[in-house]
Amino acid sequence: MQLNDISIRTTIKPGDLGYIIHRHGKIYGEEYNYGVAFETYVGEGMHEFYKSYNPEMDRVWICEHNDKIVGFVLLMHRGNKTAQLRYFYLEPAYRGLGLGxxxxxxxxxxxxxxxxxxxxxxxxxxxxxxxxxxKKHGFKLTESKKSIAFEKPVIENRYDLSTIPKNY
Structure with a gap:
């Protein structure tokens, strides 16, 4: 399998958002031992995204291979010409291909x-x-805080991009 075998669409179809919530819960549970609270956090965020979804300002990128979703990321508009990157994930078998x-x-x-x-x-x-x-795209770590929001101790990190990076 190669990167060219994967299609990327920007339209949301019925079932997509629920599937992304499901896969986040499953993958992060298996790989990082996150609890059900993480899956509900993703679900709440997806609901918030879709309630304010505007295709002129927001975008999803849904990666598919053989009619199966294998990756995802979205850009969600916020106030003051600010965007939020959310729910970036790749199925384990599709990592290392350059899809990220x-x-x-x-x-x-x-x-x-x-x-x-x-x-x-x-x-x-x-x-x-x-x-x-x-970081390669110019995001910088701006905040770190201890959390148990996902039913285990983690450090949540915020990354910000506020200027056009020189390497882009």
Missing amino acids: KKLMSLFMDFFYKKGYQSAYLWTTHELSAAASLY
């Missing part, structure tokens, strides 16, 4: 095309590969 880099490039392209001036995201200290990808 492609999704970040698509996110950044839409971010600049729509005139956003800043972006942010929250992640945990355990997701170092994702953090590395964010």
Whole structure:
């Protein structure tokens, strides 16, 4: 399997958001021992996203291979020309193909095309590969806090992008 075998769509179909919630709960439970609270957190965020969804300002990137969702990320508009990156995930078998880099490039392209001036995201200290990808696109760690929100001790990290990175 190669990157070219994977299609990426930007339309939301019935079942997509529920599936993304399900896969987040399942994968993060298996890989990081996150509890059901994480899945409900993702569900609440997806509900918030869809309630305010505006295709001119918001975007989903849904990766599919053989009619199966294998990756996802979204850009959610916030106030003051700010965007939030949320729910970035890749199925384990699809990691290392360059799909994460492609999704970040698509996110950044839409971010600049729509005139956003800043972006942010929250992640945990355990997701170092994702953090590395964010940093390559100009995001900087701006806040860290201890949390037990996902039924285990983690450090939640906020990354912000407030200027156009020189390497983009």
